[in-house]
Amino acid sequence: ALGAWQRQLRAQFPILRGADAPVYLDSAATAQKPQAVLDAVHTYLVTANANAGRGIYTWANRTTELVERTRERVKSFLDDPDPARSTVHFTSGTSEGLRTIARDWLTEHLRDGDEIIVPFADHQANAQPWLEAQRLLTARGVRITVHDMPYEAESKDYDQAALAGLVTDQTRFVAATHVHHIYGNDMNVHRIRDVVGPDVPICLDAAQSVGHLPVSTTDLDVDFVAFSGHKAMALPGTGAVWARGARGPAFTPGGWSGSPNTAGILSMEAAFDWLEAAGLENIDRWSVALGVRLTDGLARLDSYEVLGCPLSLTADSDVQRRQGIVTFRHRDIGSSDLGFILAEHGLMVRADGHCQARGGETDSSVRVSLHLYNTPDEIDRLLDVLATLDRRNGARA
Numbered sequence: 001a002l003g004a005w006q007r008q009l010r011a012q013f014p015i016l017r018g019a020d021a022p023v024y025l026d027s028a029a030t031a032q033k034p035q036a037v038l039d040a041v042h043t044y045l046v047t048a049n050a051n052a053g054r055g056i057y058t059w060a061n062r063t064t065e066l067v068e069r070t071r072e073r074v075k076s077f078l079d080d081p082d083p084a085r086s087t088v089h090f091t092s093g094t095s096e097g098l099r100t101i102a103r104d105w106l107t108e109h110l111r112d113g114d115e116i117i118v119p120f121a122d123h124q125a126n127a128q129p130w131l132e133a134q135r136l137l138t139a140r141g142v143r144i145t146v147h148d149m150p151y152e153a154e155s156k157d158y159d160q161a162a163l164a165g166l167v168t169d170q171t172r173f174v175a176a177t178h179v180h181h182i183y184g185n186d187m188n189v190h191r192i193r194d195v196v197g198p199d200v201p202i203c204l205d206a207a208q209s210v211g212h213l214p215v216s217t218t219d220l221d222v223d224f225v226a227f228s229g230h231k232a233m234a235l236p237g238t239g240a241v242w243a244r245g246a247r248g249p250a251f252t253p254g255g256w257s258g259s260p261n262t263a264g265i266l267s268m269e270a271a272f273d274w275l276e277a278a279g280l281e282n283i284d285r286w287s288v289a290l291g292v293r294l295t296d297g298l299a300r301l302d303s304y305e306v307l308g309c310p311l312s313l314t315a316d317s318d319v320q321r322r323q324g325i326v327t328f329r330h331r332d333i334g335s336s337d338l339g340f341i342l343a344e345h346g347l348m349v350r351a352d353g354h355c356q357a358r359g360g361e362t363d364s365s366v367r368v369s370l371h372l373y374n375t376p377d378e379i380d381r382l383l384d385v386l387a388t389l390d391r392r393n394g395a396r397a
């Protein structure tokens, strides 16, 4: 049943049309755009293009209306418990979102002796801003302690017990990642609230979850969410920060800093409408199934090692928590070489480093990241090429 659903949706991506279309396997970097998003942008640019927030004439008013409508759409897409009091600030992506939270909220609210807990082994976008905030505060004579968010070695999830051991009366902020951009695991962030108690603000990097699965700020009970619109099928250079209204000090980012990316902003409304109509649960199920197909295929070869907890080896309930991101390494062939070989076969993957704040084992690997437009055939094409490079089939490095 999902097959027919998927074919109908894939057909809506112009860039993927044609029998000789390459295989796009880098959706964790940015997602492809359905026709509905392109149409919304086109319609806007040919009927109402103007600057936002300053007009007295029709096009400017229409632009402002679309921007404000998108702000409300971000709230509903994130299942906001209190949309009347929350804030949405538009950014160019998750990195700028997290930097904005660090600069405009954290540095304003921390006091001498305060402590924060942040994830240094995740994407660098969720590490550097907090260190930058610490530097700014230190320069003002405010000393804070920055703790590394602890991980379980096996599952790569956050270690709840170790986290509990870090929380003190001075803990003022916890930053976490919803879905890891290399291992593809849901980091169990819904458990963080129980560990840190009701009063510590939790900030979520949702770059790899928004647009892939339902993200509910109500269920997750978080205070800040930063995400990338462009990874959720909106235009390049889009994203937002959502900040809850009901608890904690208000978040007041710098307002319009220059002219906003109006077409990009409203493309998020179109993308969210499209994704919800397609069905986020099914999108999630589809990508995870493709990830399992790839992981199972790799397990039948000798030369490949999958990083993190392999999808198909986790318990059934855990398979549901894992996303369509599979990162692996060839035991003899370097990852950039492998990336080039795959590119020659029309297979577009991410190779080598992955912007991890603290590299290590992931530094040289190949990442395949999937979305609803990918197909089982594409996974098999990839596995066919990988098999020709396998020791079992006589390949030599």
Ligand code: PMP
Residues within 6 Å of the ligand: 028, 029, 092, 093, 094, 095, 096, 123, 125, 126, 177, 179, 180, 181, 205, 207, 208, 227, 228, 239, 355
């Ligand atoms: N956080 C995570 C987990 C990511 O995967 C990414 C993108 N690779 C980012 C942050 C940065 O997103 P952007 O490039 O949109 O700023």
